[in-house]
Amino acid sequence: MTVVQTEVGEQTSERLTRSALIRLRFFRNRLAVAGVVILAMMFLLAFVGPFFSKHRWDELDFLALLQPPSQEHWFGTSQIGGDVFALTIRGLQKSLIIGLLVAVFSTGLAAIAGGFAGYLGGKVDRSVMWLIDALLVLPSFLIIAVMSPLYRGRTWLVFVVLLAAFGWMVTARIVRSATMSLRERDFVRAAQYMGVPVRKIVFRHLLPNVASILIIDATLNVGATILSETGLSYLGFGVQPPDVSLGSLIAEGTASALTYPWLFMFAGSALILTVLAVSFIGDGLRDAFDPGSNKSKKKSKAS
Amino acid sequence: MVNYLLRRVVNFLIMVALASTLGYVLASLAFDPSANYQGANPPIPQSTINAKLDNLGVNPAKPLLRRYLNWAGDVLSGDFGLSVGEQRVNEELSRRIWVSLRLLVLGSIIGSLAGVALGVVSAVRQYGLTDRAASVLSFSLLSTPVFLLAILLKFGAIELNNRIGTTFFFTIGEYSADFSGNGWELLLNRLQHLILPTLSIALGGIAFYSRYQRNAMLDVLGSDFLRTARAKGLSRRQSLFRHGLRVAILPMATFFAYSFGLLVTGAPFTETIFGWNGMGSWFITAVQSNDINSVSAVIVFSSVLVLLSGLIADIAVAILDPRVRLR
Numbered sequence: 001m002t003v004v005q006t007e008v009g010e011q012t013s014e015r016l017t018r019s020a021l022i023r024l025r026f027f028r029n030r031l032a033v034a035g036v037v038i039l040a041m042m043f044l045l046a047f048v049g050p051f052f053s054k055h056r057w058d059e060l061d062f063l064a065l066l067q068p069p070s071q072e073h074w075f076g077t078s079q080i081g082g083d084v085f086a087l088t089i090r091g092l093q094k095s096l097i098i099g100l101l102v103a104v105f106s107t108g109l110a111a112i113a114g115g116f117a118g119y120l121g122g123k124v125d126r127s128v129m130w131l132i133d134a135l136l137v138l139p140s141f142l143i144i145a146v147m148s149p150l151y152r153g154r155t156w157l158v159f160v161v162l163l164a165a166f167g168w169m170v171t172a173r174i175v176r177s178a179t180m181s182l183r184e185r186d187f188v189r190a191a192q193y194m195g196v197p198v199r200k201i202v203f204r205h206l207l208p209n210v211a212s213i214l215i216i217d218a219t220l221n222v223g224a225t226i227l228s229e230t231g232l233s234y235l236g237f238g239v240q241p242p243d244v245s246l247g248s249l250i251a252e253g254t255a256s257a258l259t260y261p262w263l264f265m266f267a268g269s270a271l272i273l274t275v276l277a278v279s280f281i282g283d284g285l286r287d288a289f290d291p292g293s294n295k296s297k298k299k300s301k302a303s
Numbered sequence: 304m305v306n307y308l309l310r311r312v313v314n315f316l317i318m319v320a321l322a323s324t325l326g327y328v329l330a331s332l333a334f335d336p337s338a339n340y341q342g343a344n345p346p347i348p349q350s351t352i353n354a355k356l357d358n359l360g361v362n363p364a365k366p367l368l369r370r371y372l373n374w375a376g377d378v379l380s381g382d383f384g385l386s387v388g389e390q391r392v393n394e395e396l397s398r399r400i401w402v403s404l405r406l407l408v409l410g411s412i413i414g415s416l417a418g419v420a421l422g423v424v425s426a427v428r429q430y431g432l433t434d435r436a437a438s439v440l441s442f443s444l445l446s447t448p449v450f451l452l453a454i455l456l457k458f459g460a461i462e463l464n465n466r467i468g469t470t471f472f473f474t475i476g477e478y479s480a481d482f483s484g485n486g487w488e489l490l491l492n493r494l495q496h497l498i499l500p501t502l503s504i505a506l507g508g509i510a511f512y513s514r515y516q517r518n519a520m521l522d523v524l525g526s527d528f529l530r531t532a533r534a535k536g537l538s539r540r541q542s543l544f545r546h547g548l549r550v551a552i553l554p555m556a557t558f559f560a561y562s563f564g565l566l567v568t569g570a571p572f573t574e575t576i577f578g579w580n581g582m583g584s585w586f587i588t589a590v591q592s593n594d595i596n597s598v599s600a601v602i603v604f605s606s607v608l609v610l611l612s613g614l615i616a617d618i619a620v621a622i623l624d625p626r627v628r629l630r
Contacts, residue, residue, distance in 0.1 A: 133318070134318065134321055134322070134325075136564070137318050137319075137321070137322040137606050137609055137610060138322050138325065138326065138602065138605070138606055138609075139564045139565070139567050139568045139605065139609070141568040141571075142326075142567075142568070142586070142601075142602060142605060143325075143326075143329065145586070145587075145590055146326065146329050146330050146333055146590060146598060146602075147329055147333050148333070148590065149333045149334055149335065149590075149593070150332075150333050223446070227448045230448055230450075231448050231449070231450060231568075231572065234448075234450050234572070235571070235572075235575070235587055236591075237590070247448075247450075250450070250451065250454070254454050258458060258461065264454075268451055268454075268455075271448070271451065272443070272446050272447050272451070275446035275447075275448075276442065276443065276446040279442065279445065279446055280442075
């Protein structure tokens with residue numbers, strides 16, 4: 001799938017900085033660029049769209065119930081006369097914001113937990129790993145659904161905190177094993193002997209060295225979060241009415257979607273396109289940061 | 304080996320206890336079971352509500368620790384208590400458990416086998432037509448949430464039924480309520496109901512496994528031991544299946560354990576959309592009706608399932624991988 005040309009000539013690569021090289025590799029990947037373009041369009045639609053929309057998302061047009069797409073209502077109208085275009089971009093906005101916030105928080109949490117566990121080892125490591133194992137037993141979907149009455153009628157930020165609190169475990173494991181292999185390196189030793197405190201070693205010396213992992217995982221976590229957020233909202237355990245998310249829009253639309261397909265079609269396609277774009281970007285980043293995995297594939301093809 | 308497995312089983316039991324404790328405590332903190340009795344007309348007197356809550360063992364007036372210990376003691380003796388409707392949770396459990404198990408076990412077996420097969424074919428014919436089609440398919444499937452996939456399958460099937468004029472795919476329920484017939488006809492009727500929900504679970508698995516199996520197989524394809532096998536005169540097919548696949552399939556056992564959690568997450572959506580009365584749809588109605596005992600029962604069930612799949616994966620690795628077997 002990822003048809004990346006990683007062969008950057010030896011001579012040019014010597015003159016390029018690492019970040020320029022990564023950027024070059026990333027933008028040569030057609031799928032990754034497509035992902036960036038699609039995601040940028042989604043953001044534009046979600047945050048600039050409302051200025052061009054003829055209607056507000058919480059405005060009801062009682063003269064146009066269940067109307068198909070038209071000049072007045074670009075995506076048609078819902079059972080109670082809501083403008084589906086305005087609702088869809090509002091839902092997209094919510095899902096994108098939640099996806100980004102949760103990805104940043106949960107990756108940050110994973111970096112801290114995994115970084116300290118991997119560097120300190122011993123008791124800290126064992127207890128963090130134990131916590132991770134315990135949290136992975138119950139699917140986070142079940143836990144958050146059970147806790148949903150706690151944020152019913154409250155701000156959606158509580159929902160964001162919960163999604164982040166139960167979404168960091170897998171990344172933390174990866175960060176931990178990466179830090180463990182860095183722990184014995186000379187630059188860490190040197191910092192230790194110079195008396196640099198533990199906190200500084202982790203934040204200044206270890207985590208910047210696993211930045212590529214963090215960037216890739218943060219990107220992929222955006223997609224994973226959007227999937228679980230829309231799932232929970234679909235069942236009514238996520239974003240609470242009157243506010244909407246792509247999940248709750250799809251839930252409302254499906255009841256009569258066979259006869260009125262515009263009710264859920266746009267929200268559904270926006271959802272799939274967004275997640276697809278994010279995963280293309282994540283994969284592109286992985287190939288750009290770690291082209292080695294790609295080279296081995298090429299070699300294997302030759303044999 | 305025996306020692307290793309014994310340790311895993313002990314760990315398993317501790318984790319189940321921990322997960323169910325977490326489930327019960329969270330549900331008790333989040334749910335307000337008295338809400339079910341408020342707003343009735345005429346209003347139910349507070350003393351009656353209290354008596355009802357005491358009967359269920361969920362009265363918030365009692366300390367949480369006492370309630371938890373009562374519940375845990377009952378569960379250990381095999382009794383999950385009463386649901387909000389004052390039905391025995393055990394009966395509901397025994398009725399629903401097979402519905403979900405059928406869905407999850409069939410879905411995961413089909414998903415993993417088909418996914419592994421597709422991944423191997425994609426790797427062996429890298430950049431071929433199958434490989435490209437499989438990549439596009441799995442990328443789109445992995446970007447589609449289960450509920451959307453199930454809805455699309457359902458609508459597609461209804462459309463197809465309309466086109467061919469008969470109901471080939473049933474989209475509601477586990478079997479036709481008015482169906483009378485036995486033997487093959489009954490089996491066929493069940494299959495017609497089974498096919499779409501199972502597919503909605505299995506397709507995600509196929510996408511997931513085929514990506515990982517493809518990568519694992521590609522790593523193996525370039526390895527020295529495979530070249531040695533070819534050099535010693537094995538045919539390409541023999542070397543691939545006897546030497547390559549056995550190594551490349553190992554990491555899949557670990558992924559199996561991991562992805563089972565995803566499947567358990569998918570079940571509530573699939574069951575709700577296709578109208579199956581399984582554990583997943585029960586979980587949703589139980590959360591909506593503040594039913595602490597029923598929710599806890601589902602959580603015990605799913606933690607046992609997730610951990611069991613991990614245990615099976617460990618045993619499978621121990622059998623397949625001589626490095627672990629000989630330890």
